[in-house]
Amino acid sequence: MAKPVSIEVWNPNGKYRVVSTKSMPGTRWINLLIEQDCRLEICTEKKTILSVEDIIALIGDKCDGVIGQLTEDWGETLFAALSKAGGKAFSNMAVGYNNVDVNAANKYGVAVGNTPGVLTETTAELAASLSLAAARRIVEADGFMRAGLYDGWLPHLFVGNLLKGQTVGVIGAGRIGSAYARMMVEGFKMNLIYFDLYQSTRLEKFVTAYGQFLKANGEQPVTWKRASSMSEVLQEADVISLHPVLDKTTYHLINKESLATMKKEAILINCSRGPVVDEVALVEHLKQNPMFRVGLDVFEDEPYMKPGLGEMKNAIVVPHIASASKLEVTKYTFTRHQSNLELIKTLVSQISSLLQGKIKGYPVWHDPNRVDPFLNENAPPPAASPSIVNAKALGLPVSKL
Numbered sequence: 001m002a003k004p005v006s007i008e009v010w011n012p013n014g015k016y017r018v019v020s021t022k023s024m025p026g027t028r029w030i031n032l033l034i035e036q037d038c039r040l041e042i043c044t045e046k047k048t049i050l051s052v053e054d055i056i057a058l059i060g061d062k063c064d065g066v067i068g069q070l071t072e073d074w075g076e077t078l079f080a081a082l083s084k085a086g087g088k089a090f091s092n093m094a095v096g097y098n099n100v101d102v103n104a105a106n107k108y109g110v111a112v113g114n115t116p117g118v119l120t121e122t123t124a125e126l127a128a129s130l131s132l133a134a135a136r137r138i139v140e141a142d143g144f145m146r147a148g149l150y151d152g153w154l155p156h157l158f159v160g161n162l163l164k165g166q167t168v169g170v171i172g173a174g175r176i177g178s179a180y181a182r183m184m185v186e187g188f189k190m191n192l193i194y195f196d197l198y199q200s201t202r203l204e205k206f207v208t209a210y211g212q213f214l215k216a217n218g219e220q221p222v223t224w225k226r227a228s229s230m231s232e233v234l235q236e237a238d239v240i241s242l243h244p245v246l247d248k249t250t251y252h253l254i255n256k257e258s259l260a261t262m263k264k265e266a267i268l269i270n271c272s273r274g275p276v277v278d279e280v281a282l283v284e285h286l287k288q289n290p291m292f293r294v295g296l297d298v299f300e301d302e303p304y305m306k307p308g309l310g311e312m313k314n315a316i317v318v319p320h321i322a323s324a325s326k327l328e329v330t331k332y333t334f335t336r337h338q339s340n341l342e343l344i345k346t347l348v349s350q351i352s353s354l355l356q357g358k359i360k361g362y363p364v365w366h367d368p369n370r371v372d373p374f375l376n377e378n379a380p381p382p383a384a385s386p387s388i389v390n391a392k393a394l395g396l397p398v399s400k401l
């Protein structure tokens with residue numbers, strides 16, 4: 001028998017039992033679920049990462065839907081348990097859903113939601129922040145200052161990289177990769193080289209137009225190139241930022257061999273998922289190449305770092321905070337996790353619309369890139385469910401809205 005897990009209950013007489021494996025910011029999401037006749041149970045366990053056993057205990061004998069986290073292992077065992085409890089909907093509070101075995105969800109007929117589009121700017125901004133911090137050695141210089149080592153200006157003190165006119169490389173030029181590329185091209189007048197399985201026409205058009213603008217103003221125009229392979233990006237770029245999904249094609253994309261092809265003074269940024277980089281090989285590369293620098297938001301064995309990484313002066317490491325930003329929306333200023341608040345509303349729309357429609361017969365929102373209709377605080381969410389990643393496999397109809 002699984003150990004009981006502590007919970008807080010909202011709307012005990014609600015018709016649908018929905019479990020959230022974590023408490024999330026604000027009360028709007030709770031009210032939305034209550035309005036949809038849900039009994040909501042929020043896990044209040046103190047530990048950060050719940051085990052599969054903990055989640056099985058939360059699911060219990062009857063559960064209609066679960067809102068879960070990217071730190072949880074949603075595989076065969078959990079989908080079997082959810083299905084046995086009558087569950088039909090699972091929402092992952094994240095853009096990335098590499099922690100979810102979608103085939104297992106399909107097998108048990110559970111719809112899987114994620115939250116694309118709500119963290120694009122916040123993640124791109126963190127990647128840009130890490131790029132700048134690495135280029136100008138901000139963290140190292142800050143440590144030096146605090147240690148009382150500064151005894152006067154010197155011509156060679158903490159010489160870093162000037163970004164203007166250098167080349168920024170993006171691997172995975174989807175929503176976040178493209179937003180980051182625009183920031184670096186427009187903000188620092190960098191040239192762009194990118195690799196993606198698909199052409200990013202909008203991004204190319206943007207860089208072309210910006211290049212023409214600069215030229216018309218008597219400045220050096222920026223350029224773009226779509227690389228035919230990832231290695232082309234690694235060889236040519238001065239700053240490389242990783243933004244692909246994590247799947248078997250991108251696991252250890254950056255490894256000993258690919259690191260060896262990069263410029264000795266290149267900067268590598270990872271705000272995608274840790275296992276895209278072979279972290280052991282990275283530590284070794286950092287040791288051998290003191291002017292090679294990295295900025296990491298994500299780690300291979302999160303929350304842990306591979307031995308030696310934390311001691312490397314040429315590494316900037318932050319604890320998966322790309323989504324943690326404040327945002328002003330008209331007159332509202334929300335808390336630190338504003339971006340997550342937006343994301344939660346998307347989740348709530350998923351769970352409640354799926355349950356109301358009993359899965360079948362309820363349309364799935366047609367465009368996973370358009371989340372704005374779900375984010376308006378004053379309007380009810382549209383009568384469709386945003387971003388169900390396995391809609392096609394489950395034969396769910398798509399909204400014509």
Ligand SMILES: NC(=O)C1=CN([C@@H]2O[C@H](COP(=O)(O)OP(=O)(O)OC[C@H]3O[C@@H](n4cnc5c(N)ncnc54)[C@H](O)[C@@H]3O)[C@@H](O)[C@H]2O)C=CC1
Nearest residue numbers: 095096119172173174175176196244245249271272322323
């Ligand atoms: N650090 C953080 O807090 C956050 C991390 N993320 C991560 O960022 C990832 C990307 O998010 P979005 O840009 O919204 O997704 P997206 O789906 O718009 O972009 C991903 C891109 O990767 C490309 N891709 C897939 N396989 C590839 C390969 N083998 N080589 C090169 N490109 C490949 C796809 O074609 C696509 O254009 C998410 O899957 C998630 O893991 C997302 C939000 C926050």
Ligand SMILES: O=C(O)C(=O)CO
Nearest residue numbers: 093094095096119323
């Ligand atoms: O949404 C995601 O994929 C995240 O990593 C959130 O921080």
